[in-house]
Every structure is written in structure tokens, then in C-alpha cells.
Amino acid sequence: MVPSGEHQQQRGSRPPLIRADRPGGTLAGMRKTPVDFDLSMDELRAIARYCAACAQPSLVLFERAVPDDPRPAAALEAARVFGAGAARSRLQRTAAAAAHRAAKDAPTTAAAHAAYAAGDAAAAAYLHPLAKVTQVRHILGAAAQAARASEAAYADDPVVAEYVVTAAAKRADDTVLDVLSRYPRVPAAGNRVSLLMHRLDSLLRDPAPPRRVVDDPGPFFHGTRADLRPGDLLTPGRASNYGTRRLANHTYVTASQTGAPLAAALARGDGPGRVYRVEPLGTIEDDPNVTDKKFPGNPTRSYRTTEPVRVVEEIVGWESPPEEMIARMHRRADELAELGIEAMDD
Numbered sequence: 294m295v296p297s298g299e300h301q302q303q304r305g306s307r308p309p310l311i312r313a314d315r316p317g318g319t320l321a322g323m324r325k326t327p328v329d330f331d332l333s334m335d336e337l338r339a340i341a342r343y344c345a346a347c348a349q350p351s352l353v354l355f356e357r358a359v360p361d362d363p364r365p366a367a368a369l370e371a372a373r374v375f376g377a378g379a380a381r382s383r384l385q386r387t388a389a390a391a392a393h394r395a396a397k398d399a400p401t402t403a404a405a406h407a408a409y410a411a412g413d414a415a416a417a418a419y420l421h422p423l424a425k426v427t428q429v430r431h432i433l434g435a436a437a438q439a440a441r442a443s444e445a446a447y448a449d450d451p452v453v454a455e456y457v458v459t460a461a462a463k464r465a466d467d468t469v470l471d472v473l474s475r476y477p478r479v480p481a482a483g484n485r486v487s488l489l490m491h492r493l494d495s496l497l498r499d500p501a502p503p504r505r506v507v508d509d510p511g512p513f514f515h516g517t518r519a520d521l522r523p524g525d526l527l528t529p530g531r532a533s534n535y536g537t538r539r540l541a542n543h544t545y546v547t548a549s550q551t552g553a554p555l556a557a558a559l560a561r562g563d564g565p566g567r568v569y570r571v572e573p574l575g576t577i578e579d580d581p582n583v584t585d586k587k588f589p590g591n592p593t594r595s596y597r598t599t600e601p602v603r604v605v606e607e608i609v610g611w612e613s614p615p616e617e618m619i620a621r622m623h624r625r626a627d628e629l630a631e632l633g634i635e636a637m638d639d
Contacts, residue, residue, distance in 0.1 A: 330475045332422035334381070339468040340432055341385075342376035344417040345369050347436035347461045348410035350633030351403075354442050355411070358404035359395070365411035368392035372414040381418050389415035406442035406486070410435045426477040429494065432469070433479065436461035437489040443632045444485075456634045458489060462496035473497055504578045509594055513546040515571045515602065516556030518564045527571065527602040544602045545580060546571055548594035554611045558619045568608040575600025 348369060355365050371388035375381055392412030399405035413434035420431035436458065444454035465473075479487070479494040515527065527544045547553055557566030573596075580595040 328422040329424040330422050332420070332472065332475075336468055336472050337381070337418060337420060338376045338378065339466065340420055340472060341372045341414065341417045343465060343469045344414035344432070344435035345372040345376060346464055348372075348407075348414040348439050350457075350631070351407040351410050351439035351442040353407075353631050354401075354446050355395070355399065355404045355407040358401050359399060362395055362398075364388075364391040364395040365408040368411040368415040372411075372417060375418045385415045385418040389413070389419075401445070403442045403446035406438045406445060410438035410442060413438055420472075422475070424475070424477060426479060429473070429476050429479050429490065432473055432476070433461075433490045433493050434486075436464075436493055437486050440489045440493075441486050443634070446632075447629075453629070453632075453634070454489060455492075456629070457632065458493045458496065460633060461493055465497055470497060507577050507579065507596060509548050509577075509596070511548050511572075513548055513571050513573060513596070513602075514550060514553035514608065515544070515546050515569050515604075516553040516558070516560065516566065517569070518557065518560045518562040518566055520564065520567065521569055521604045521607070523604055523606055525604040526574075527604065529599055543597035543599055545595070545597045546573060546577065546602060547596065550611075552593055552595060553608075555614050557611075558614050559622060566613065568611050570605045570608055572603045572605050573598050573600065574603055 352365060352369065355362070368388040368391065371385045375385055389412045392408050392415065396405045396408035396412065399408055413430065417431045417435065421428055440454040440457035440461070443457045444450060447453045473494070478498065479491045481488065481491045521527075529542050529544055530540055545556070547556070553568045554566070557568050560566060575598055577596040577598045579591045580597045582595075
């Protein structure tokens with residue numbers, strides 16, 4: 294929600310900082326209020342585009358619950374219009390307020406937070422250059438609300454929220470990171486949305502922790518539908534076996550004999566599922582889809598690598614998981630894809 298009272302001149306505050314040396318010039322048309330750093334209109338537009346992109350996938354949760362209420366969709370459009378270069382106007386402010394009212398009227402928790410996400414995207418146009426943690430909601434609020442909406446839609450599953458927050462972190466470009474760096478960090482306190490904002494803030498500001506050195510002796514297995522021969526090399530850059538089948542940046546292996554049959558059964562594509570014993574030819578790392586989101590410590594012994602993996606032999610006689618379990622997992626993956634969550638975060 295757009296903060297109020299921030300345009301008020303405060304007694305004893307320093308004079309306004311007006312600069313035009315950033316692309317897009319100054320925030321022309323704003324009242325001459327004290328500011329703590331410069332913030333250009335082009336930077337505001339980048340923030341609005343980012344927030345709209347983060348909020349968009351969760352809109353389906355609102356529209357599914359309230360198909361005849363256009364307010365959140367209108368708020369996202371207001372954010373996109375400003376992000377595309379239109380002048381900032383009352384459109385963004387009124388659309389944000391209307392979407393927030395739609396959130397209060399929503400019949401489900403998921404729908405409410407999806408509407409809040411859309412409203413926060415429109416309100417991003419009114420981010421102010423004030424070094425206050427409350428301002429960070431204009432940058433990260435839409436993504437945090439979208440994560441909470443997605444989590445609520447799936448029985449408050451925190452793994453779903455983690456996927457959405459991780460996707461939001463990857464979506465941030467250099468301009469978003471630069472603007473965020475001018476503001477205080479979000480504390481690890483408050484309600485669930487505040488905690489999700491803190492999580493996203495940390496992902497954006499802090500360097501990724503070093504990967505654990507994997508010393509698993511194997512043997513390693515790979516599940517797929519590809520017809521391979523001993524000696525074939527598996528390398529990144531091929532279509533993923535999962536989700537939208539985008540190009541994979543890694544090859545995945547497991548030291549669990551139950552994990553590879555599951556991967557083979559879940560793999561997209563034609564032909565029967567196949568399981569191979571394989572030999573990684575370089576370093577391997579923990580699969581973050583499992584260790585970071587589901588099973589910390591990697592008890593499933595799931596790994597990935599950017600280096601070639603050699604096929605040693607095909608395993609025959611393996612037991613396929615129950616068909617109803619595979620069908621349920623495919624349905625879940627398709628549902629999550631509606632929220633922009635890939636089955637494999639590569």
C-alpha cells in the first residue's frame with residue numbers, strides 16, 4: 294500500500310537532493326521534499342517492471358476465486374504502462390488502492406495475497422528515495438505477496454514459497470539490485486509476508502554460500518527416457534526432462550537406486566523410462582532443488598554437474614513407482630507451472 298505522509302517537509306531536515314546525472318533525469322513533478330539519495334524515473338520504471346513480473350504469475354489464484362473482479366489485473370496493467378515509459382499518474386495510485394480493496398474482499402487467503410501482489414506492483418511507482426525499511430516494500434512487496442499467495446494455495450507449503458522467492462531473486466536485474474542497495478535491509482521479523490521479504494532481500498544482497506564438497510563414492514544413476522549406449526556422454530545444453538523442457542544447465546545424477554526410477558518415470562518425452570549407471574567425469578554438487586528446498590543435508594543423495602557424465606551401463610529390472618503417484622506428481626507440476634514455478638529450477 295502506498296505509504297502516506299512521506300511528502301511532508303520535516304522540520305530541521307536537509308534540503309532536497311536534486312540530480313539529473315542518471316538516465317531519465319530526476320523525479321520531475323515530485324514535490325521538493327527531503328531525500329536521502331537520488332532515484333531516477335528510469336530506475337522507478339525498472340522497479341515497476343520487476344514488481345509486475347513477480348506479481349503476474351499469482352494473478353491466476355485471484356481470478357480463479359473471483360473471475361469477475363478486474364481490479365488486480367488493472368493494477369498490474371497500470372504498473373506495466375508506467376514501466377513501459379508512460380508518465381506516472383493517479384492511475385498507479387488509484388489502481389493500487391483498488392487492488393488492495395479487492396484483497397480485503399477476496400474469499401481465500403491465496404486470492405487475497407495475489408491481489409495484494411498486484412496492488413504492490415502498481416504502488417511501486419511511488420517508491421521514494423528515503424532510507425527507510427518501509428520503502429523496501431515498494432521493491433520486494435509484490436514478490437513476497439506472490440510467494441505467500443502461492444504458498445497458501447498449496448496447503449501453506451513453504452517449499453512452494455521458496456521456489457517463488459528464488460525465481461524472484463533470479464528475475465532482478467542490475468538496476469533493481471542497485472536501487473535496493475540504497476535502502477536498509479529487511480529485518481527477520483514480522484508476519485509471514487515480512488519474513489518472505491527478508492528471505493528475498495537476503496538472496497539479492499548476500500553472496501551465495503559456497504557449495505558443499507561432495508565426497509559421495511556412488512555408484513551414480515541417471516533416469517531418463519533417452520535411449521543411450523555405454524560410453525555416451527551426457528552434457529548440459531539439452532532439453533530438460535521436466536517442466537517446460539527448457540535447455541538444462543546441468544546434468545542430474547543420484548546415488549539412490551530409488552531416485553533414478555522416479556526420475557525416469559517423471560521424465561517428459563517419448564519411449565519407456567530408462568535407468569543408467571553413470572560416471573560423472575568432473576565435480577558434482579548437491580542438487581539445490583532437493584537440498585535447498587525440501588531435504589536439507591541431501592539425504593536423497595541427489596546431485597548435479599556442469600561437466601560430462603559418461604554412461605556405464607543400462608540397469609534392467611528396476612521397479613517403477615506406482616502410476617497414481619506419478620500422475621499426481623505430474624498434476625502438481627502442471628499446477629505449479631501456472632504460477633511460473635518450473636519443475637526443475639536449473
